[in-house]
Amino acid sequence: MAELVRQITQRGIVHSPGKPTLELQSVSVAYAAGTNGITTTRGEQYALHNVTFQVERGERIAIVGPNGAGKSTLFKLIVGTLRPGQGEVNIFGHDPNGHICIAYVPQRSQIDWSFPVTVEDVVMMGRVGRIGFFRWPRRNDWTLVHQALARVNAAHLAKKQIGELSGGQQQRVFIARALAQEAELLLLDEPLTGLDVPSQEAIFTVLDGLRPDGVTVLVATHDLNLAAERFDRVMLLNRQVVGFGPATAVLSPDNLLLAYGGHMHRLHDGELLLTDTCCTGHEG
Amino acid sequence: MSWFTDPLQFDFIVRALLAATAVGIVCSILGAYVVLRGMAFFGDALAHTILPGVVGAYLLGWPLALGALLMGILTALGIGALTERSSLKEDTAIGVLFAGLFALGVAMLSASGNYTVDLAHFLFGNLLGVTSSDLWTIAILGSIVLLTVFFFYKEFLVISFDPVLATTLRLPATFLRYLLLILIAITIVVALQVVGIALMLAMFVTPAATASILTRRLPTLMGIAAVIGAFSGVAGLYTSYYLNIASGPAVVLVASLIFVLVFLFAPERGYIWQKL
Numbered sequence: 287m288a289e290l291v292r293q294i295t296q297r298g299i300v301h302s303p304g305k306p307t308l309e310l311q312s313v314s315v316a317y318a319a320g321t322n323g324i325t326t327t328r329g330e331q332y333a334l335h336n337v338t339f340q341v342e343r344g345e346r347i348a349i350v351g352p353n354g355a356g357k358s359t360l361f362k363l364i365v366g367t368l369r370p371g372q373g374e375v376n377i378f379g380h381d382p383n384g385h386i387c388i389a390y391v392p393q394r395s396q397i398d399w400s401f402p403v404t405v406e407d408v409v410m411m412g413r414v415g416r417i418g419f420f421r422w423p424r425r426n427d428w429t430l431v432h433q434a435l436a437r438v439n440a441a442h443l444a445k446k447q448i449g450e451l452s453g454g455q456q457q458r459v460f461i462a463r464a465l466a467q468e469a470e471l472l473l474l475d476e477p478l479t480g481l482d483v484p485s486q487e488a489i490f491t492v493l494d495g496l497r498p499d500g501v502t503v504l505v506a507t508h509d510l511n512l513a514a515e516r517f518d519r520v521m522l523l524n525r526q527v528v529g530f531g532p533a534t535a536v537l538s539p540d541n542l543l544l545a546y547g548g549h550m551h552r553l554h555d556g557e558l559l560l561t562d563t564c565c566t567g568h569e570g
Numbered sequence: 571m572s573w574f575t576d577p578l579q580f581d582f583i584v585r586a587l588l589a590a591t592a593v594g595i596v597c598s599i600l601g602a603y604v605v606l607r608g609m610a611f612f613g614d615a616l617a618h619t620i621l622p623g624v625v626g627a628y629l630l631g632w633p634l635a636l637g638a639l640l641m642g643i644l645t646a647l648g649i650g651a652l653t654e655r656s657s658l659k660e661d662t663a664i665g666v667l668f669a670g671l672f673a674l675g676v677a678m679l680s681a682s683g684n685y686t687v688d689l690a691h692f693l694f695g696n697l698l699g700v701t702s703s704d705l706w707t708i709a710i711l712g713s714i715v716l717l718t719v720f721f722f723y724k725e726f727l728v729i730s731f732d733p734v735l736a737t738t739l740r741l742p743a744t745f746l747r748y749l750l751l752i753l754i755a756i757t758i759v760v761a762l763q764v765v766g767i768a769l770m771l772a773m774f775v776t777p778a779a780t781a782s783i784l785t786r787r788l789p790t791l792m793g794i795a796a797v798i799g800a801f802s803g804v805a806g807l808y809t810s811y812y813l814n815i816a817s818g819p820a821v822v823l824v825a826s827l828i829f830v831l832v833f834l835f836a837p838e839r840g841y842i843w844q845k846l
Contacts, residue, residue, distance in 0.1 A: 397732065407788075
């Protein structure tokens with residue numbers, strides 16, 4: 287009986303050993319008709335076209351590209367809210383649905399900060415999948431919540447209402463929620479946007495602290511400098527993977543021109559000037 | 571104290587008090603989710619769309635609650651499906667269904683005998699006409715709603731605050747969303763006799779909105795809203811008794827007055843405090 291209850295109330299699937307943390311195989315997502323996208327020879331339009339890559343355990347990946355490059359679509363595929371039209375998305379050898387080890391930290395603009403919850407309430411939400419139906423958080427869950435907050439240097443904020451936090455604190459609290467979720471694959475959507483340099487540094491410190499645990503981190507960002515300096519590999523995306531590898535190789539002038547097109551201007555001395563910087567509101 | 575005890579010699583007043591208190595509590599607690607999820611228009615529409623069910627049950631001699639319950643759950647699921655699958659915007663789809671079904675209910679009623687009196691009861695409630703079997707209906711359905719809100723508290727919190735988190739935790743988000751819609755439908759049935767269709771929205775929204783000014787934690791918000799809802803029910807009934815005004819509107823007026831007072835004078839978050 288207890289076993290039956292556990293099966294019904296607990297979620298999550300067993301990872302296949304030896305499989306890469308994240309693997310996309312020839313993934314394409316077609317747009318609904320009438321929106322802008324790449325037009326293929328068959329006249330179909332794609333938000334993402336023929337995307338193939340692998341990410342290994344513990345890697346730190348930056349995903350860069352212009353507005354509408356498909357960064358959010360890519361995240362939706364990995365999280366499992368969107369299914370690919372063609373191709374396969376595998377996380378530890380299984381498709382995303384069923385995994386509770388994937389955590390998504392949304393753009394701050396997508397959260398209702400006046401919602402009546404405290405910081406520790408938000409972090410506890412990460413435990414809901416593990417606690418299961420018809421159960422309440424136990425002491426162990428609260429311990430994990432407070433440990434997660436301590437790891438992002440936010441223990442002192444536990445009782446605050448989320449609307450009282452600064453931008454950097456908000457971001458760190460959501461990372462704590464991912465830790466409480468015991469996430470192994472962490473996706474952050476524009477976490478650095480609108481933060482001052484010390485707040486950005488605080489987030490990198492937190493992310494660096496996750497490395498020994500083998501947590502894999504994917505960050506969508508507009509900031510090419512940070513992408514080049516602070517990550518193991520960079521993916522340059524514009525509906526297709528323009529380049530994926532070490533920053534010096536990927537962020538070459540030719541690749542950048544390919545990805546950013548008309549927004550990138552080659553100056554006389556060979557320098558590049560990017561006129562489309564970033565990030566008002568949502569992007570595809 | 572005789573002003574308080576005098577009305578209690580009438581059994582129908584005692585029943586009305588019990589009904590108003592229970593409805594105040596149930597509506598306000600579920601109303602917290604209605605307010606937080608921005609479902610006020612949905613709640614109002616759902617209240618109106620049950621009219622054909624109520625009138626149908628009335629004409630057939632069935633219990634009104636049964637007709638209301640069937641119609642409420644049916645339209646809750648219908649609106650849910652319509653907004654999920656069609657290309658119509660959510661509020662447009664709701665608006666079409668809402669007006670059409672309400673018109674059908676009024677038309678059905680107008681074809682029967684005592685049109686104006688019955689319509690007034692459906693629209694504005696008939697608190698003083700609550701029978702003991704009505705009280706049982708309110709008690710049973712109200713308990714179902716409260717227990718469900720209690721048992722699914724953390725899941726409802728997640729789908730309301732962050733639907734994407736609900737996905738990554740692999741919660742059955744669609745099931746939970748429909749469950750919430752059905753709970754709203756059941757609560758509308760519970761409140762039908764107390765405030766009626768037209769003023770239903772106030773019971774969902776006003777106490778929860780008032781509480782949301784006073785606190786920033788959901789359990790506290792639900793508690794305060796329940797107290798305001800119950801108090802509005804009792805105070806409204808006494809107001810109606812002594813001022814000789816309709817009871818449903820009196821309940822809503824008390825709740826609205828509390829909202830205005832809190833909105834203006836609440837410490838720290840009130841309008842006047844913030845202007846000082």
